[in-house]
Amino acid sequence: MTKRSRSEPTGEDLLATRRKLPIWSARRALLREVAAAETLILTGETGSGKSTQVPQFLHAAGYTEAGAVGITQPRRVAAVSLARRVAAEQACPVGSLVGYAVRFDESFDRRPPKRGGTAIKFVTDGMLLREAASDPLLSAYSALIVDEAHERSLASDVVLALLKSAQARRRSANGGGAGPLKLVVMSATLEVDTFCAFFDGAPAVQVLGRSHPVEVLHAAEPCEDYLEAVVTTVLQIHQLEPAGDVLVFLTGEDDISAAAAAIEARARLLPATSPTLLPLPLYAALSPAAQMEALAPAPPNTRKALARARLLHTPAVLATNIAETSLTIEGVVYVAYHAARRVDSLLQLPISRAAALQRAGRAGRVSAGKCFRLYTERTFEARPPSCNALLQRPPATPSCNALPCRLARASVDDLEEATAPEVLRRSLSATVLSLLSLGVKDVLSFEFLTPPPADALAAALEASSSHCAPLTTAARSRRTAACSPGCRSSRSTAEPCSPRGAGVSLGRCSPCSACCALFHSPHSHREAADESRLRFRSPGGDTLTALHVVSAYDAASGGGKARGEGRRWAEANFLNWRTLETAVQVRTQLVATARRLGLGDGDGRVPDGVASAAQPLSSEESVELRRALAAAFFLQAAVRRPSGDYVTLVSRQTVSIHPSSALFSRRAPCVLYNELVFTTRLYMRDLTTIEAAWLAEVAPHFFKSGAAAAATGAAPSAGQPRMRIHGGGSFR
Numbered sequence: 001m002t003k004r005s006r007s008e009p010t011g012e013d014l015l016a017t018r019r020k021l022p023i024w025s026a027r028r029a030l031l032r033e034v035a036a037a038e039t040l041i042l043t044g045e046t047g048s049g050k051s052t053q054v055p056q057f058l059h060a061a062g063y064t065e066a067g068a069v070g071i072t073q074p075r076r077v078a079a080v081s082l083a084r085r086v087a088a089e090q091a092c093p094v095g096s097l098v099g100y101a102v103r104f105d106e107s108f109d110r111r112p113p114k115r116g117g118t119a120i121k122f123v124t125d126g127m128l129l130r131e132a133a134s135d136p137l138l139s140a141y142s143a144l145i146v147d148e149a150h151e152r153s154l155a156s157d158v159v160l161a162l163l164k165s166a167q168a169r170r171r172s173a174n175g176g177g178a179g180p181l182k183l184v185v186m187s188a189t190l191e192v193d194t195f196c197a198f199f200d201g202a203p204a205v206q207v208l209g210r211s212h213p214v215e216v217l218h219a220a221e222p223c224e225d226y227l228e229a230v231v232t233t234v235l236q237i238h239q240l241e242p243a244g245d246v247l248v249f250l251t252g253e254d255d256i257s258a259a260a261a262a263i264e265a266r267a268r269l270l271p272a273t274s275p276t277l278l279p280l281p282l283y284a285a286l287s288p289a290a291q292m293e294a295l296a297p298a299p300p301n302t303r304k305a306l307a308r309a310r311l312l313h314t315p316a317v318l319a320t321n322i323a324e325t326s327l328t329i330e331g332v333v334y335v336a337y338h339a340a341r342r343v344d345s346l347l348q349l350p351i352s353r354a355a356a357l358q359r360a361g362r363a364g365r366v367s368a369g370k371c372f373r374l375y376t377e378r379t380f381e382a383r384p385p386s387c388n389a390l391l392q393r394p395p396a397t398p399s400c401n402a403l404p405c406r407l408a409r410a411s412v413d414d415l416e417e418a419t420a421p422e423v424l425r426r427s428l429s430a431t432v433l434s435l436l437s438l439g440v441k442d443v444l445s446f447e448f449l450t451p452p453p454a455d456a457l458a459a460a461l462e463a464s465s466s467h468c469a470p471l472t473t474a475a476r477s478r479r480t481a482a483c484s485p486g487c488r489s490s491r492s493t494a495e496p497c498s499p500r501g502a503g504v505s506l507g508r509c510s511p512c513s514a515c516c517a518l519f520h521s522p523h524s525h526r527e528a529a530d531e532s533r534l535r536f537r538s539p540g541g542d543t544l545t546a547l548h549v550v551s552a553y554d555a556a557s558g559g560g561k562a563r564g565e566g567r568r569w570a571e572a573n574f575l576n577w578r579t580l581e582t583a584v585q586v587r588t589q590l591v592a593t594a595r596r597l598g599l600g601d602g603d604g605r606v607p608d609g610v611a612s613a614a615q616p617l618s619s620e621e622s623v624e625l626r627r628a629l630a631a632a633f634f635l636q637a638a639v640r641r642p643s644g645d646y647v648t649l650v651s652r653q654t655v656s657i658h659p660s661s662a663l664f665s666r667r668a669p670c671v672l673y674n675e676l677v678f679t680t681r682l683y684m685r686d687l688t689t690i691e692a693a694w695l696a697e698v699a700p701h702f703f704k705s706g707a708a709a710a711a712t713g714a715a716p717s718a719g720q721p722r723m724r725i726h727g728g729g730s731f732r
């Protein structure tokens with residue numbers, strides 16, 4: 001790991017830095033705009049000070065006397081890191097005046113700000129949605145800032161719609177005395193018109209200027225092998241450019257491991273006098289502690305030694321798009337990235353121009369920076385900027401001829417202006433369930449920023465309608481568990497299963513679904529890694545495979561007493577140790593939450609043994625678990641056709657098993673899937689085998705007895721249930 005020297009800034013240093021930010025000189029004008037409008041759309045260059053300063057301006061202007069100022073972030077790592085920075089600028093510990101709340105981690109004071117509670121609170125979009133579930137007026141807040149709104153994730157779009165409705169209710173007699181709710185929607189790369197129109201003609205303002213210049217260089221020619229280009233670019237920066245850390249964007253964990261190994265191997269060939277080059281991974285599946293390690297300055301008590309080390313090492317942070325927005329990684333001067341973004345293990349698509357500008361914006365935050373785009377300038381510029389007048393060409397666009405990019409075009413073509421809203425890209429079922437659990441009664445009239453096709457929404461609603469009763473009758477407190485709607489409903493809809501089955505699903509399955517990147521497959525040891533994967537493979541599917549792995553890890557680490565042993569075991573088996581540790585942590589938290597909320601068996605107890613999975617599942621438990629999953633995810637069932645492909649029971653789509661699944665080339669007759677992804681065809685991922693007959697038993701309100709064969713095209717045979725969707729006709 002890197003040893004970086006960062007001298008701890010004093011309060012005066014921080015104030016001086018704040019005063020130099022472009023947004024500082026605009027603060028009075030900005031506050032006038034906020035005072036005049038209920039909603040303000042704010043754009044400004046990356047690094048101009050939006051995320052750190054706007055909440056502090058609102059606090060200083062007195063908005064926190066009536067409630068907290070909340071700031072949403074798409075990613076937890078940004079929420080935590082911004083809270084730390086703003087707390088340092090306010091000279092207070094995190095969790096007091098400034099705090100945060102992200103999934104499975106929070107640090108804030110619940111008292112109202114005027115009684116000493118947290119006044120500036122950073123939250124993820126998902127956490128704000130959870131708060132809105134119990135308090136739709138969001139009455140704890142006087143103002144909310146939706147940051148990085150350009151990302152257009154489902155959660156942030158839903159947050160915007162809920163905020164608009166909360167504003168309307170707080171304006172009216174239904175406001176319950178909560179007072180008006182100010183809203184600021186921010187980003188460096190926003191399609192302003194869309195947001196202004198959504199908020200009924202809200203004004204938009206732009207903060208001009210950037211903190212430090214960023215020189216942007218493009219590859220002279222398209223590169224064929226993006227990993228090779230990344231590795232060579234990092235080494236060239238290391239050898240040819242002045243001191244400064246490097247931030248490299250890669251498409252996923254596998255590529256990060258491969259690039260790290262290649263960088264280390266090639267750095268060993270450099271002359272002995274050459275400084276050391278140290279790659280630091282940063283991706284979502286890393287434990288929060290490891291993520292912060294990649295971002296953190298050196299501990300103060302080692303600063304002096306590190307100051308020397310600083311001269312000898314060039315840290316290279318290898319990150320996924322987790323580092324694309326909001327983050328300031330101190331010391332980063334150089335940013336390098338290709339235009340590829342991983343959509344699925346089989347498919348990479350180009351990033352949008354908005355994302356490219358965000359990535360470039362990670363350089364030039366604390367000093368002048370340099371951005372190496374590993375694609376041609378033509379690729380970036382091919383599409384003329386749309387009506388968004390705020391997108392500006394980079395000031396300088398020299399070619400980086402020294403880069404190794406060669407030959408034919410990469411798989412990346414011209415960049416789209418903005419990333420398509422998630423609501424148009426993903427299954428709507430999860431959105432519909434979230435809306436229902438938030439108490440939205442009329443989903444079809446829900447005001448989306450970009451409305452999904454009406455018929456797709458109606459179909460998702462119809463498919464989800466059977467969940468309504470369990471969701472509305474389930475204890476409200478269950479919503480506070482930080483799980484997906486499906487996970488929550490695996491408890492609330494598992495009545496046909498034994499408490500043990502529901503408990504097993506809670507204690508064992510949820511952590512695995514929370515941490516999917518268990519297997520690690522370095523390029524250099526691919527065969528050995530594949531063999532290891534095969535050893536853990538369960539005929540029950542991917543969820544049970546993950547359970548095998550976590551059980552084996554519990555045994556190897558002595559239930560957490562011998563973590564060193566556990567780590568060695570994980571590494572020897574090509575398993576992601578940090579992910580396993582996170583899974584164990586998440587399990588502990590979920591079990592504690594479940595005990596607190598009285599979930600579990602009939603007495604509200606979580607069965608013994610669930611908190612530790614050191615014992616492998618018995619076959620009886622495996623059946624109970626798979627039945628519990630069927631009760632929760634019956635909308636995501638598919639049956640095998642004689643032709644070998646599958647048909648989904650609800651949407652009647654022809655699908656295949658993803659090659660990464662434990663069930664690939666197995667002939668499971670009936671499966672549940674966690675998600676559908678389209679690459680070269682429509683694939684199901686994260687599968688569990690179930691008996692088709694269970695569906696009518698666990699979801700009788702949805703499935704009638706009939707033949708699964710009806711869906712597969714085969715003639716129904718005696719003994720097989722015939723399933724029909726109520727109101728939906730048969731599957732043929």
Ligand SMILES: Nc1ncnc2c1ncn2[C@@H]1O[C@H](COP(=O)(O)OP(=O)(O)OP(=O)(O)O)[C@@H](O)[C@H]1O
Nearest residue numbers: 046047048049050051052053085188326328365366
């Ligand atoms: N953790 C940090 N360490 C050092 N400096 C920081 C840190 N966080 C922020 N800064 C300083 O504050 C500046 C403003 O950061 P801020 O995140 O508020 O900008 P922004 O306009 O929101 O950028 P973006 O649009 O990229 O999110 C940075 O350019 C940097 O100089």
